[in-house]
Amino acid sequence: MAVCARLCGVGPARGCRRRQQRRGPAETAAADSEPDTDPEEERIEAPPSPPRRSLLELPPELLVEIFGSLPGTDLPSLAQVCTRFRRILHTDTIWRRRCREEYGVCENLRKLEITGVSCRDVYAKLLHRYRHILGLWQPDIGPYGGLLNVVVDGLFIIGWMYLPPHDPHVDDPMRFKPLFRIHLMERKAATVECMYGHKGPHNGHIQIVKKDEFSTKCNQTDHHRMPGGRQEEFRTWLREEWGRTLEDIFHEHMQELILMKFIYTSQYDNCLTYRRIYLPPSRPDDLIQPGLFKGTYGSHGLEIVMLSFHGRVARGTKITGDPNIPAGQQTVEIDLRHRIQLPDVENLRNFNELSRLVLEAREQVRQEQQGGRHEAEGPEHGPHQEPAEDGGKPGDAAAMATEQPGPSSQGQPFVLPVGVSSRSEDYPRTCRMCFYGTGLIAGHGFTSPERTPGAFILFDEDRFGFVWLELKSFSLYSRVQASFRNADAPSPQAFDEMLKNIQSLAS
Incomplete structure (x- = not known):
């Protein structure tokens, strides 16, 4: 009877709702005034509410799974909650997942172990710090412009300059060259290297001016020079860019060659500014x-x-x-x-x-x-709304x-x-x-x-x-x-x- 009462929603001492419907008003009132004397009903009580459990009571492996599904930007605040959370957030599995899901990094953990760098370091000191320069940019190089694509490439952030194919092969794929790269040489901070020149990577600098603008600077421009001077640099550039000698093409594109070479030597010696561009929706x-x-x-x-x-x-x-x-x-x-x-x-x-x-x-x-225009100016047409x-x-x-x-x-x-x-x-x-x-x-x-x-x-x-x-x-x-x-x-x-x-x- 008590079970029936609970299912019907009237409580353990009220009886079945169906039985109450058969009683008259007086009988129902009298029954309600009588004390509950059924010993069986006194022994049956409502089940207790389940105890509330704290997040702190969950096992560590479950907390690792939960924390790994959160955005990386939320994890530093989570580390301030308590010592246990802060200790769990040092688990590299969490940060490896954030690097993969937010930035597409799929590197093997062994590569990081060799360098002594953790996924947490990669996320905090490389990816998160330089996240504002990822994407497409246009360099400020006079009338020439350009297309720079900054991407996460393995454990590096690399700025690739995209160049059109050689004229006139318009259907050929784009050419691209690295201008700079950023990576963690040690656990302290990220290192910026200039990739332009003929002597290999060398020291460079990146300054994020604002959200949609940044600048680069080479700190060792002597790496851009060749022993033979400008003439040798020019001939080397022609072979790399055009696949032909100076004598073959100089008479065809003299002015354009001089101006384009000016881009890839003099301009890259100095500080360059890049402004963000978007792909059209x-x-x-x-x-x-x-x-x-x-x-x-x-x-x-x-x-x-x-x-x-x-x-x-x-x-x-x-x-x-x-x-x-x-x-x-x-x-x-x-x-x-x-x-x-x-x-x-x-x-x-x-x-x-x-x-x-x-x-x-x-x-x-x-x-x-x-x-x-005449329709807009003519008063006889009445009010006119300008088109978009x-x-x-x-x-x-x-x-x-x-x-x-x-x-x-x-x-x-x-x-x-x-x-x-x-x-x-x-x-x-x-x-x-x-x-x-x-x-x-x-x-x-x-x-x-x-x-x-x-x-x-x-x-x-x-x-x-x-x-x-x-x-x-x-x-x-x-x-x-x-x-x-x-x-x-x-x-x-x-x-x-x-x-x-x-x-x-x-x-």
Whole structure:
């Protein structure tokens, strides 16, 4: 009966709820006033509550598992709770897991035992201390810019300078060279080494200016010098960078060679500043996956460009630049609202035919812009709300592009018009679609910059091209096939702000 009472929720002395329902009000009141005299019910009591256990009472192996699943930044505070926690947090298993999960370190513990360095030292004195410099950066080297990727590589943090392939092999993989590395030579502190030069690693210095900016300095620039002086350095650099001798290529690229050599000798002798860059955010309805591309730029060779989508506009921003168009400038801008229907191959060979189609698209854009201004200024139209900068919501352009008539996803035959120059003849012979766009041209030193009309040619997911109408030249772009960690923007707003910053520095 007591068990039944507890299950029904009326207590051990109240009887079954079903029996109470059969009684009248008077009987129920009388029964409630009677004392409980059942000896069996007096002996049965409610089970006691389970005792509360402290975290301190858990076995050490369980605490190691719990602590190892927490972020490493929380563990120092946990060590201040008590002596037992502090002792357990000296277990290297915890810190090895944090190094692996937070920074991708998968080194064998034996390698650390040989050097006398613990995983806790690696985490606290190397990874956590220099976490702010991991990711992609653009060096401040005049108009040339560049792409630096700082990564955790084994028990090192290494800064790799990414370089485009040799001109004009745009589809070849990127080249990269180490500029600096950081590692634990002993348990006291991390050591920074400069990797540039011909005498091996030597002493360097890194200063984190702020969250999105840091600087490097070589403390032993004599390691950059060769016994034969500048001339020998120059010839060695040509063999390494171009695979050819000075006499073979000097007459073709004299100015560019001198300026590029200036980057890799004089500039790296001094303090260099790096500013963070992010990879563009991706949306499901983008025309193609945004990212980094290698592009041909006439006598300037190959350069790195970042393709990003902003509603109905796509932009190509230079990560590396040249004396004409510096890094940070928007080299091409594509109006995804205006698709160009290319003619058949025979008519496409005629440059005048392509020029006519592009100029017609430009005139349509001009009329739409004028119509928008008149509508905004005309009082007879009443209040007018200015459109967004890019004229639409994200994804509108891709949707509009697919709605317009055109070739199938397999593409249509493509050939460059006669008279249009190209650094590489190995461009795709089929394309998916074409849009109106503008390309930025300027004189030496970024003088008299001007946006001129052109045609954006989408070949496939990893390649696109741009026909510069005024220059009668063609640039081919191929995707950089590399995985970059710690390079995603925390938000679309942060990416847009980054673009504005690098462009303002280039102006």
